[in-house]
Amino acid sequence: MSQNSEGNAQEESTAGTDGKNDIIVRIHPGKKGSGLVFEIYGKGESLFREEMETSARKILEELGVTDAVVEMMDNWALDFTVRARVRAAALKYLGRES
Amino acid sequence: MAYKLRRSRIYIPGNNPRMLATAGIYGADGVTLDLEDSVAPEVKLDARCLVTEALKDLDFGRSEVGVRINALSTPWGLKDLEMVIPTGKVDVIYLPKAESAEDIRELEKHLSRLEEEHGVKKTGIIPILESAKGVLNAYEIATASDRVEALSFGGEDYTRDIGGERTPEGTELLYARSRIVMCAKAAGIQALDTVHSDVDDTEGLYRAAVFARKMGFDGKAAIHPAQIEIIHRAFNPTPEEIEHAKKVIEAIEEAKKRGSGVVALGRKMIDKPIQEKAERVLMIAELAGLLKPAPGNTDADNTGGGNSD
Numbered sequence: 001m002s003q004n005s006e007g008n009a010q011e012e013s014t015a016g017t018d019g020k021n022d023i024i025v026r027i028h029p030g031k032k033g034s035g036l037v038f039e040i041y042g043k044g045e046s047l048f049r050e051e052m053e054t055s056a057r058k059i060l061e062e063l064g065v066t067d068a069v070v071e072m073m074d075n076w077a078l079d080f081t082v083r084a085r086v087r088a089a090a091l092k093y094l095g096r097e098s
Numbered sequence: 099m100a101y102k103l104r105r106s107r108i109y110i111p112g113n114n115p116r117m118l119a120t121a122g123i124y125g126a127d128g129v130t131l132d133l134e135d136s137v138a139p140e141v142k143l144d145a146r147c148l149v150t151e152a153l154k155d156l157d158f159g160r161s162e163v164g165v166r167i168n169a170l171s172t173p174w175g176l177k178d179l180e181m182v183i184p185t186g187k188v189d190v191i192y193l194p195k196a197e198s199a200e201d202i203r204e205l206e207k208h209l210s211r212l213e214e215e216h217g218v219k220k221t222g223i224i225p226i227l228e229s230a231k232g233v234l235n236a237y238e239i240a241t242a243s244d245r246v247e248a249l250s251f252g253g254e255d256y257t258r259d260i261g262g263e264r265t266p267e268g269t270e271l272l273y274a275r276s277r278i279v280m281c282a283k284a285a286g287i288q289a290l291d292t293v294h295s296d297v298d299d300t301e302g303l304y305r306a307a308v309f310a311r312k313m314g315f316d317g318k319a320a321i322h323p324a325q326i327e328i329i330h331r332a333f334n335p336t337p338e339e340i341e342h343a344k345k346v347i348e349a350i351e352e353a354k355k356r357g358s359g360v361v362a363l364g365r366k367m368i369d370k371p372i373q374e375k376a377e378r379v380l381m382i383a384e385l386a387g388l389l390k391p392a393p394g395n396t397d398a399d400n401t402g403g404g405n406s407d
Contacts, residue, residue: 021116078119085147087147
């Protein structure tokens with residue numbers, strides 16, 4: 001576990017499933033100053049990598065996730081699913097689940 | 099309040115992206131995006147986020163958009179509201195396990211606050227009665243707020259609550275269903291019947307839906323897309339009923355022209371209940387897109403009903 005600049009705990013977190021039209025998003029704490037690092041795999045990666053990263057980055061910046069490694073394993077998820085899974089994983093990561 | 103066609107509404111599990119993405123194509127009168135029973139406790143947040151983003155992006159066609167939140171007594175109910183209401187895309191909230199007027203007033207308080215904070219439309223409430231207490235208090239629940247648009251029945255939980263057993267005949271549900279219809283209608287709102295949980299039993303579903311319609315229910319919930327057309331068939335007026343209703347209305351118009359106070363169709367007197375029934379049949383037929391256009395009038399059938407029968 002590490003902490004962000006506000007002293008909040010940051011734990012590895014996951015959201016999503018390997019079901020069709022879904023995506024698994026996993027967020028790990030990154031090194032300080034590393035920014036957001038994306039590792040995107042799966043079915044739609046070659047076609048939609050940029051869109052997935054853009055959607056994810058927007059949500060993560062909105063929620064204040066800064067230095068983190070974001071793994072995304074896609075199974076043809078639509079954009080609303082990408083955003084939802086990133087948001088859920090980020091809220092868990094930030095300890096704002098409840 | 100204008101009559102809303104609610105023959106069918108389909109439950110869509112809130113943590114299933116694929117089913118959410120296709121929810122609008124089935125032609126149901128309503129979709130109920132579910133955050134409650136179909137979502138395990140450990141993925142409540144995941145489902146809440148998914149339903150919220152789906153509401154922002156997806157077109158649910160002509161279906162009324164409902165969200166079944168978790169009960170407000172759980173750790174999730176209020177969080178569900180706080181996430182889905184700001185989208186401004188929710189027509190009605192289905193409140194599970196409603197048992198008192200206070201449950202409705204509490205929900206209304208949260209809805210009013212969130213709608214004002216986010217500048218979104220007024221949301222309707224459809225309480226789901228699924229306990230002995232809820233059924234007993236049906237009238238006070240129905241009249242607790244002007245947001246309450248219908249009472250819905252949850253037969254599975256209700257049977258468990260009373261210590262009964264589900265049977266193919268559904269005798270164990272008869273009192274509760276009758277009471278819910280009576281209380282809803284006394285309050286001037288709709289009554290919506292419980293699900294038919296055996297997806298393969300299409301004949302049983304049709305029989306149950308016809309019976310529900312005859313009891314006074316306005317619609318029935320579905321748990322599978324294949325159930326929607328069957329439910330519509332059961333709740334749609336038949337061609338014979340539509341023809342008869344047209345004749346009743348024509349006879350009334352004719353009598354008015356003649357200045358006669360007595361209206362008859364053949365040898366049968368037409369009184370107020372018969373007139374009201376005919377008007378209701380034609381209203382539902384029109385909303386369901388079942389009325390054929392008059393010759394030369396191509397707009398007459400353009401009611402958006404999308405009936406598939």
